[in-house]
Amino acid sequence: MARILVIDDEILGSCIAETLSFNLKDLQVVSVGNGIKGLQLAQELQPDAIICDLNMPEINGYEVLDRLRRDEMTANIPFIFLTGEASYTKRNCGLGLGANQYLTKPFAASQLLKAVESQLTT
Structure with missing residues (x-):
């Protein structure tokens, strides 16, 4: 069973977890509200x-x-940014630090699912 860790301080974090759990089989999703807890987990x-x-x-x-x-x-560990920061500079910074993907809000559930599936099969 694959495990996904969602690190997001907004209510969207639980929505992401629900979307993934509902649409992808054999997946355990854990959601935390800040980066410190995320690093620990x-x-x-x-x-x-x-x-x-x-x-x-x-x-x-x-x-x-x-x-x-x-x-x-x-x-x-594959890392996907999911953020409201859509600027070219922020995107390049995230990818330059080693993020595998950079998705911007708002996003379609299909975009998120495709991004996660691509990281799980790599």
């Missing part, structure tokens, strides 16, 4: 992919990704 769960917002309290998504990539236990 990434270590503990070793998820098959991580979906993360960019703007969060405590530490932002860039910092989450940077810390994950610096840790050999989490460095290779």
Whole structure:
């Protein structure tokens, strides 16, 4: 069973978890509301992919990704940014730090599902 970790401080985080759980079979989705908890769970769960917002309290998504990539236990976990930040600069920064994909809100459920499926089959 594949595991997805969703890190998002908004209510959207639980909507993402529900969408994934409903549409993708054999999937366990865990959702947390901030980057610190997300980093802890990434270590503990070793998820098959991580979906993360960019703007969060405590530490932002860039910092989450940077810390994950610096840790050999989490460095290779596929990482998808899902954020309202649509600027070319922010997108390039996220991809430059090692994100596998960068999706912007609003998004269609089909976009999210396709992005997650592509990371689970890589």
